[in-house]
Amino acid sequence: MNNEGDLLQEDSRDEDNETEGSRMRKLRRTRKKVTKSHISSTAIEEMDMPNSKDDTGDSTQIPKVPQVSSRMKHIKQEMAKNHLQFVRFEATDLHGVSRSKSIPAHFFQEKVAQGVLMPRGYLESIPNPKGGSDVDHLRATCFHSDIVLRPELSTFRALPWAARTARVICEPVTVTGEPVRTSPRHLARRQLRRLRGAGFSLLSAFLYDFCLFGLPEAMHPKTVSFPAPLLLGDHHQPFLQELVVGLDGAGATVESFSSSTRPGQVELCLRPAFGIGAADNAFTLRAGVQEVARKHNYITSFFVETGLCNSGILSHSLWDVGGKNNLFCTGTGTCTSTCTSTRTEPTQLLSTTGRRWLAGLLQHSAALSCLLAPAGSCRKRYSKERQDPKDRVPATWGYNDNSCAFNVKCHGERGARVENNLGSATANPYLVLAATVAAGLDGLQGSGDALPGPEGDSPGLGPAPPPPRIPLKLEDALAALEEDACLPTGPRRHVHSVFCGHEET
Template sequence: MIKTSEKDRPGPPAFVLFLCICFVTSYFCCGLELACILILRIGEKISEHLDAINQGDPLTLNKEKIFMTPTTPGMTMISKIKQTIEENDIHFIRFEQADLYGVSRSKTVPVGSFMDYIENGLNFYGGLLGLDIQSMVPEGTGYAEEVAFADHCTVPDLSTFTVLPWVPNTANITVDPYWYDGTPALASPRLLLKKIIDAFDKMGYICRLGYEFEFYVLDRETRKPVYSGQPIFVTLKNNFDIDFTYDLMRKMEQAGVQIITQNSEHGPGQQEINLYYKDGIGAADTAFLYKMGTKEMALQHGYIATWMTKPFIDSSASGSHFHISLIDKETGKNAFNDPDGKYGLSELARNFLAGVLEHAAANTLFTAPTINCYKRYRVNSFAPHTATWGMENRTVGIRLKGTRGESTHFENRLACGGTNPYLLALSTLTAGLEGIRSQPELPAPVEGVAYGRDDLPFLPASLEDAIFEFEKDTALQKMYGPEFVKLVLAVKKFEVETAKKQFEDYGTPDFNNRVDPWEWDYYMELI
């Protein structure tokens, strides 16, 4: 972090002039009361920002560092981007970010305005992170009425610039949200994930992450599955429409999304596509790009691709399994592997795993983030319903894969289809880091089938229960930070209250044993 000198800081006259301009603008746009609130907020944040700069906060926006000037090394990357724009005849660039649900929210910028926004940032409504999936505005997020519905200045991450082969003459770039005083919007899942990855980096480890996604393909008009039955791995169903499946895989490869495998899954119209692992934030960025791109290409072929976890009550639910290992930066070796350690795992791995399990109930708020997700956690479904682990065991929450040695890694099977890729990585890594620090006792692995046992720790049975578990887990809340915790709880409580208004039998066995049309309308298209 480049610290500011005394001469770099805004002096009192400039500061007062800035506040006056803000007050007058806010008064005419929002009225006296909201203008006063906004000025107080700006004053508090500028004070906090200067303190953070002096302390070298790695997430504090510093325009010398974040925005590109002619003397910064980032100009080399900008030159490459300009060349890519010319070579691919790019006319439009999407400035994209993920909301709390992992849904892409964006603005499209004509190429002529691109450099201006690279240099100065692009404004987005700051409350975007605090919206529910249908863009309703919950109260109490800290990002809406408390800040007079202010904008964020979003900062493009140049490393994410990607030509989109499925959209003519278009590229995208991922942005991170900051308040206009320069402080990071720390309810941003991507910013928090970058922060936790940086914590592991400072400990000497690279986070190696991989995603595998199950999803349903439905006819765009009828919303019925594109094929019937339970045809897992059946070749005819793998390629139910080869124009679509091959188009998807080819264009993903062109966009830098490396696919390992594609196949039909256990539900009607259900597919699975697994992504090759990547290190650090790039893995989550790729997963986000893949999900949004798949949705767009499905629409182009007359389909809807949905990661809604349980679209049909009598058919298989969709999961988002997450693979994790830590790599020693100095040696390049797998830090989870220890042939002489208990279970063949290093102490680091055992502590990491113990942390994931200890905080699994609270983190269900992120691995099962919707009302619909809790219809997945059923016995005899190949989905877990307990906070457990085992070796090559598909009935537990965390599976230690059979590939050992340098391939030693955990598979988090707790995550539902509707999971935000950034929050899935964030919650797993945060719990693992807390485990490394606090070293809780690792329970014994489950041997045999975990279903039907009452001696194992069950996962929350509803979103309401997950909220309760999250509110109890103060250690985990401290890791995430108060800004993120406040926003998440406000949005999720709003989601529960929305469901309760729709269903008199919400939370009863009858409700949990059906998928209501309201759930389709609320989740299916966007998730």
């Protein structure tokens, strides 16, 4: 069967001898042939997805056949150039871990049209319910059913750290073509679509800490790994350099990297991206770190070890839909001059839009903390500097203060932005993005912009609400998430599935 490029070439051979009507009839026949080549309508919808300033990741119109052909032509050229032999169809599970199926490259076009089947349980791995006899039959059937990985072709990249292998990020759909409601990426795109409908776009980036452990040459059951001591020494430079260069080739550009506060801890800061691209980049980083480390005989962990905090910070700002103006700035364009003034009150560094957004984050901080710090060990850092640890701690914010839950920064060429410091490196980046947008949108829809100042007052903004409090126990955070009507239903059910053993129907 000819591909669409061959068909279009056949139609153009005698173009000079054809009338306008003949050419139009030929084009219609060509489109019918392409449609018959197993490119389904749902696949076409995802084939030409933008990956920069489109906050939704959704196309409002089905791309035309030439657009589909152009995307596939580019991918085929990439396969030939890099001698690619395998393609991974990757999706995130509830924990943010990559789950994939690989196919031989010559089956790629066929699998783009048909999708790749995967057991739903691979993406919804949850503890087995106690007492098998109590499992609801419908839920068990749903959990053990197949789903289809539908690729987003704009995310196709050759993997520099995997020989002759490429990957494409997918979203799962049911066998009948409906979105899987527990898909973290689907939830994030849904919230970004709401944000875009309100007239905003999101520019954001993740900053991650992870731990690097060295291994001896010989492994046996009693082997104990140890932290790599000097991460920026000459001995460790090959790993870091290959990681940073490889991530850039895979589409996740690293702006900076360094050793962090503890031996064996590395900090990576990704370059900001609009829309779903920021979470896609974080997803790429999390998988890439693991694979490159193994090549250099290291083991890496994003998990929060005892006494060691691995952060997963989301730095973000609101822009207009065209991505031209930062709407957190108090003036037009950039707000460098305003932000660098030492006489400016911290609350005045943000525009009304920025203050309302921040108010939404503060209001929902208790529920947010459940999604952003989804393990008991993650939450210990909330009270690590308190002399009198209690069950709850106040949600704080400040200007250029990294110890606060929400840190407002205005220095730098991108203008004002808010760092959400509640997150740990174990959190799923798509859920972090979805929950942050949902909470911020709720703040934008509110009528007030009064914020407690860094010292608990509210200078010049009227009476401020009492500072919200973040529970330290995961059980209390789960209760706060369940009671929060703002955050998406999907993330609430996700967390209960993961930590309570409940299944999504």
